[in-house]
Amino acid sequence: MKQSLQLKIGQQLTMTPQLQQAIRLLQLSTLDLQQEIQEALDTNPMLEVNEEEHSSTAEDASGLNGEAPKNDTDTNNDTDNPTADTTEPGTAASEDSGATPEDTADGDWNEEIPNDLPVDTSWEDVYQTTSSGSSLPSDGDDNDFETRRGTTDSLQDHLTWQLNLTPMSDSDRLIATAIIDAVDASGMLTITIEEIYQGLQATFEELELDEVMAVLHRVQQFDPVGVASQDLSECLLLQLRQLPADTPLLDAAKLIVSDYLGLLGSRDYKQLMRRAKLKEPELRDAVQLIQRLNPRPGDSISSGDIEYVVPDVFVSKQEDRWSVQLNPDIAPRIRINPDYASLVKRADTSTDNTFLRDNLQEARWFLKSLQSRNETLLKVASCIVEKQRGFLDFGAEAMKPLVLHDVAEDVGMHESTISRVTTQKYMHTPQGIFELKYFFSSHVSTDSGGECSSTAIRAIIRKLVAAENPKKPLSDSKITTLLADQGIKVARRTIAKYRESLGIPASNERKRLV
Structure with missing residues (x-):
């Protein structure tokens, strides 16, 4: 060749x-x-x-x-x-x-x-490059504001600090340490108390489950209230027990949390009133009391990274005149x-x-x-x-x-x-702080031959849901009909997609007592 x-x-x-x-x-x-x-x-x-x-x-x-x-x-x-x-x-x-x-x-x-x-x-072919230095300031200015003022204590650190202040025997302290290690960031136990007991048997041969339960009850008295709970029902009960005894409908709230939490989650209020033997006003006040509780008590202690905009x-x-100015x-x-x-x-x-x-x-x-x-x-x-x-x-x-x-x-x-x-x-802007990409959105055709932004449709959906009757929430089909009355033709599945992007639950999950 x-x-x-x-x-x-x-x-x-x-x-x-x-x-x-x-x-x-x-x-x-x-x-x-x-x-x-x-x-x-x-x-x-x-x-x-x-x-x-x-x-x-x-x-x-x-x-x-x-x-x-x-x-x-x-x-x-x-x-x-x-x-x-x-x-x-x-x-x-x-x-x-x-x-x-x-x-x-x-x-x-x-x-x-x-x-x-x-x-x-x-750059390197023509000009010399200087050595990459540290971008941290050498003087004592306030550039390290977040580092010096932010807390780094985790929930486990907070619980361990309280444990060190609690008079306890050495064996109970080891059990409490094992329990604290099993608590996640939300404040709940990641494993069952039986699994903790089995893991401690290698260290304490004569250990009994009742001893572990006793230490667990002491740890559950730590701050925040409801920490180290085995499930949601126990977490809410611990918080209800901390309330004054004369709190209205406290006993009814405890009964619902301990026995009928599933019915409350599915919002089956009729069945809940029948089984708990409560009238509608009593049930409404009891549910409002439960809604004031924190299902994730550890979130009040765990510190995440602070993001500034x-x-x-x-x-x-x-x-x-709208004035545009760089910061x-x-x-x-x-x-x-x-x-x-x-x-x-x-x-x-x-x-x-x-x-x-x-x-x-x-x-x-x-x-x-x-x-x-x-x-x-x-x-x-x-x-x-x-x-x-x-x-x-x-x-x-x-x-x-x-x-x-x-x-x-x-x-x-x-x-x-x-x-x-x-x-x-x-x-x-006067409406708030938005990313520039927020102002870009697709369009939906209207009956008049114009176009409507998908962001505007989301805002209308949010407004309709905010004004709905809590006893009879608007379904996706009903929202579709209301938008069609305004000249905006949107499919029901599109409404569902927009609703989920706004973090709005389905109509059966939005139903509540007035």
Whole structure:
């Protein structure tokens, strides 16, 4: 077989390192972005925190300097492009950040730094990378707020602490420790008391089951009330026994919990009244007493990870105009250190100068990527506000159908970019704080030839269920009929799907005594 060389012309899509960095920053959440900026500050000597106070003027309207750019959407002007009058963030930031050649001693160093890298290169191919440092602050500031103020005690730690304060023999203390180890996060025993007894027989040959039960009863007196219960009935009974003896219908509540808890769970009130020999008002008051109990007592002690939602965009109405503004606190104010930037010398190939030049270029690209992120986020948020004015004015029932393609066309970007921008980004509105993806929903056709958002349908379902008669809850078929009366045609199975997504139980489970 003869070998030969051939030239072929082809096209393929590639991304420059700058574009890769911009896309990576674009899809970061607020907390991840703060960590990324802190890491850049720790590893790049050219970047510094700009602690100077800036006046809120048009020249300072930049996400890089910490000032949030604004965009006012006129509710009386139906323009196709709501971002046409948007103040471009970062316009004056480059002049103030210390990264321009005019602010340096040798202004012509920029000529040797390219604006773009070739598409087939990476950061490491051209510039030295600094060692990855820790993103934790070295000073004693309040950045570790959650760690220092959050509790780390588990339910077992809380029970063990009470056990150490309880006078008890050594053998009983070991039994209590075994019982506490079998308690899960909700406060219930994961194994039966017989299994605990069998596991302790290897240590205590003469141990009897009554001794284990006696220790169990002592552990069940610990806080929270109802802990170390073997089942739900016992958990609720322990809590009822802690109530004062003169509590109205206490005996009836104990009878229902101990003998007829299954009937109460299935909401068979007629059968429950007949067997418990209670009248409807008495049963209603007893059920209300039981509903005040906690079926998962351990949840009040177990501490989970606290998740904070920091809005990226603020939306407010000022003089009949919806104002869109980036959150100025989502990122620290950073800039390029002008003193270090002035040390870069032209035509100097020394190691120190190369190190400074590489970090300077990396800092410039990082600031540019942050600027691009803020601009894109503001444009997308402004477009969403323009299209969802009804939601901002009247609530979820006025939500309009919206898909990624609609926003992508208006802002002139690809749908994948819109998807990255709206992921884990939150908007603070008069209606509450919502993820940007919340404003995107499918549509359902109406009898009048229009469209109704699936989010609006969910809001209508929630409103209908809230206003229903508790004795005769609305079935899915009835809700379908009520929506059809409003001109919205939705199948019954679709109503069931929307109802389950809202966490609303079925009609037979919503039935209760008035």
